[in-house]
Amino acid sequence: MMHSINVAEYLLDGKSENMVALRLPEADYSYGDLGAGAREFAAHMTNAGCTKGDRILLLGVNSFHWAAAYLGILQAEMVCVPLPGNLHAEELEYYVETTRPRAAYVDAQLLARYRSVLAVEGVTVCCEAPTCTNGWFQFAHLPAVQPSSAPLEEPAPIGLAALMFTSGSTGQPRGVMVSHRNIVANTNSIVDSLQLSERERMMAVLPFYYCFGASVLHTYLKVGAMLVIDNRFAYPEVVLERMDKTQCTSFAGVPSHYQILLRNSSLARKRLPHLRTLLQAGGHLASSFVQQLQQILPRTRIFIMYGQTEATARLACLPPEMLAAKPESIGKAIPGVRLRIVNESGEEAARGKIGEIVADGENVTLGYWRAPGETALVFRNGSLHTGDLATMDEDGFLYVIDRAKEFVKCGGTRISCRQIEDKLLECEELLEAAVIAVRDDLLGEAVRAFVVPRQGANHAVAERVRAFCKSNLSRIMIPRDIVVLDSLPKSSHGKVQRMKLRTLVADAPGDMCIEMAAADS
Amino acid sequence: MEEIRQKLRAFIIENFLFGRSDEELHDDDSLIERGIIDSTGVLLLVCFLEQDLKLVVQDDEIVPGNLDSLDRLAAFASRKLGLEDYGTVSPAPLETVFTSDAEAV
Numbered sequence: 001m002m003h004s005i006n007v008a009e010y011l012l013d014g015k016s017e018n019m020v021a022l023r024l025p026e027a028d029y030s031y032g033d034l035g036a037g038a039r040e041f042a043a044h045m046t047n048a049g050c051t052k053g054d055r056i057l058l059l060g061v062n063s064f065h066w067a068a069a070y071l072g073i074l075q076a077e078m079v080c081v082p083l084p085g086n087l088h089a090e091e092l093e094y095y096v097e098t099t100r101p102r103a104a105y106v107d108a109q110l111l112a113r114y115r116s117v118l119a120v121e122g123v124t125v126c127c128e129a130p131t132c133t134n135g136w137f138q139f140a141h142l143p144a145v146q147p148s149s150a151p152l153e154e155p156a157p158i159g160l161a162a163l164m165f166t167s168g169s170t171g172q173p174r175g176v177m178v179s180h181r182n183i184v185a186n187t188n189s190i191v192d193s194l195q196l197s198e199r200e201r202m203m204a205v206l207p208f209y210y211c212f213g214a215s216v217l218h219t220y221l222k223v224g225a226m227l228v229i230d231n232r233f234a235y236p237e238v239v240l241e242r243m244d245k246t247q248c249t250s251f252a253g254v255p256s257h258y259q260i261l262l263r264n265s266s267l268a269r270k271r272l273p274h275l276r277t278l279l280q281a282g283g284h285l286a287s288s289f290v291q292q293l294q295q296i297l298p299r300t301r302i303f304i305m306y307g308q309t310e311a312t313a314r315l316a317c318l319p320p321e322m323l324a325a326k327p328e329s330i331g332k333a334i335p336g337v338r339l340r341i342v343n344e345s346g347e348e349a350a351r352g353k354i355g356e357i358v359a360d361g362e363n364v365t366l367g368y369w370r371a372p373g374e375t376a377l378v379f380r381n382g383s384l385h386t387g388d389l390a391t392m393d394e395d396g397f398l399y400v401i402d403r404a405k406e407f408v409k410c411g412g413t414r415i416s417c418r419q420i421e422d423k424l425l426e427c428e429e430l431l432e433a434a435v436i437a438v439r440d441d442l443l444g445e446a447v448r449a450f451v452v453p454r455q456g457a458n459h460a461v462a463e464r465v466r467a468f469c470k471s472n473l474s475r476i477m478i479p480r481d482i483v484v485l486d487s488l489p490k491s492s493h494g495k496v497q498r499m500k501l502r503t504l505v506a507d508a509p510g511d512m513c514i515e516m517a518a519a520d521s
Numbered sequence: 522m523e524e525i526r527q528k529l530r531a532f533i534i535e536n537f538l539f540g541r542s543d544e545e546l547h548d549d550d551s552l553i554e555r556g557i558i559d560s561t562g563v564l565l566l567v568c569f570l571e572q573d574l575k576l577v578v579q580d581d582e583i584v585p586g587n588l589d590s591l592d593r594l595a596a597f598a599s600r601k602l603g604l605e606d607y608g609t610v611s612p613a614p615l616e617t618v619f620t621s622d623a624e625a626v
Contacts, residue, residue, distance in 0.1 A: 060554075061553070061554050061556065084556060085554065085555065085556040086555060086556030086557050088541070088544070107554060109550060109551060109554050109555070110554075110555070112545060112547070113544075113545060231553055231554070232553055232585055233559075233560065234552075234553060234558050234559050234560045234562060234563045235560070235563060235583060235584060235585055236560055237580070237581075237583065237584075238584055238585065260560050264560065264564075452561075456564075456568065486561060486565065487559075487561040490559075492556070
């Protein structure tokens with residue numbers, strides 16, 4: 001009988017028990033502790049009546065208990081559903097109804113908030129134990145106030161490890177079905193492409209419920225390295241200091257992490273002699289920021305990467321030594337992955353021509369949970385249609401153009417929103433920028449730019465940004481409207497929510513400043 | 522002190538819980554662990570402390586130990602204002618909690 005792949009075994013087997021796996025502010029936890037915690041959690045779930053294929057929710061910030069529960073669920077071949085900890089109760093209801101969980105691990109602090117939603121007959125709730133004299137976990141014993149859900153018609157697919165929910169531009173979040181095989185394949189590929197070793201110390205600020213954060217957890221555990229967990233990125237100086245103290249060798253972030261570090265922290269004045277590797281994924285980081293990183297941290301290797309939840313995590317990587325030669329590129333497919341640029345006729349596009357990125361590999365996930373229609377649209381003939389438009393140059397390097405919706409059609413000319421954003425971000429005063437198309441009576445569509453200054457939002461910022469635009473943007477790209485905000489609306493994964501931007505301001509043209517309520521004193 | 526605590530509570534609910542009255546906020550809830558604050562939110566909070574409560578907040582006082590829960594905020598504000606009731610929050614390890622002050626209030 002073929003031994004089936006199990007992510008928990010794949011990550012924990014053969015590790016030296018005493019090696020530190022997770023360094024938290026309060027304590028170190030070894031690979032031995034992780035293994036013991038995972039086994040304890042798996043046993044609890046089994047004793048509570050959970051079986052293979054049952055869904056178990058995971059609610060909380062990155063922690064030892066989160067990781068141990070995660071590995072325990074995988075070890076027991078149940079299905080993990082990691083979720084953000086800042087959901088409103090009715091958002092959690094959606095996930096409970098959609099996934100029909102048999103159990104949930106919840107950070108003790110969040111329990112009061114989600115008590116009523118989770119108090120479903122037959123659902124076991126578990127938290128971290130305050131002290132670990134009797135073990136790492138304890139049951140919360142919620143009295144069930146809601147009847148148990150009807151059982152699902154078909155069981156979960158065999159080999160399913162996790163449901164990673166991701167939001168599309170419309171509708172409710174969809175659960176990407178990630179298998180054990182997917183995780184092992186993608187982890188192997190990433191470890192290979194980054195050449196990771198056990199000597200690494202990764203500053204882990206990305207939430208593990210997000211595929212990029214999960215891939216950081218998988219890859220660094222796989223090689224026996226250490227993850228320094230810190231959930232205090234709201235205080236970037238605190239995290240920078242901790243990186244220094246713990247001698248971190250690596251940092252992974254989405255664009256907003258780097259934007260904040262470069263424009264709203266003391267990174268430029270810090271010496272971080274142990275920092276050698278920066279990983280960037282989760283969207284496009286403007287060139288001006290990449291260049292600044294290279295200037296400030298000349299001895300680090302910067303890996304620009306591309307992927308999506310539907311691909312487990314990672315699809316492509318730009319080797320650091322190619323940053324200068326191929327700026328703006330997302331690189332080439334990582335080992336084991338094949339990427340094609342496919343045109344509307346379904347054929348592979350010629351070099352330099354725009355098409356959709358289509359991915360093949362063992363990391364292509366099983367589809368969307370209970371959404372056969374959407375699954376059929378995106379996962380066609382075993383390949384993943386990413387929805388991202390790109391070109392490939394003569395050397396095989398990929399360049400993401402824009403998602404199809406992110407253009408402005410201005411007087412007949414198609415302008416890329418990203419191009420304008422990148423230019424705006426060359427204005428040192430700005431932390432973030434997002435550009436959308438808005439209706440215009442004369443031109444059909446016009447450019448509306450939302451900008452976030454490093455310091456507080458006020459009307460003078462709009463004037464200065466407009467002056468910057470006049471000097472630095474071609475006439476067609478100059479925004480009709482400049483809206484100054486304190487922050488851009490973002491998802492829990494840190495991605496800018498363009499849909500929310502569209503409804504933020506009425507259609508009237510002109511510059512304005514939207515200050516947060518508290519600033520009015 | 523109670524008035525300060527009420528102002529802080531109202532501010533947090535308005536800005537980080539979007540005014541939702543059905544959202545419970547306990548005095549010792551960590552804003553970080555609740556996932557309701559990011560770095561922009563921290564700057565907003567500091568701005569509120571300086572403008573509304575008239576505190577002078579030093580850069581190295583912008584740490585979770587001082588700001589991450591209602592209890593911590595109230596204790597921090599009290600210390601800054603020289604009020605008697607410091608609350609029962611113990612300083613978090615590994616962080617600067619309170620710098621020497623020369624602030625006029």
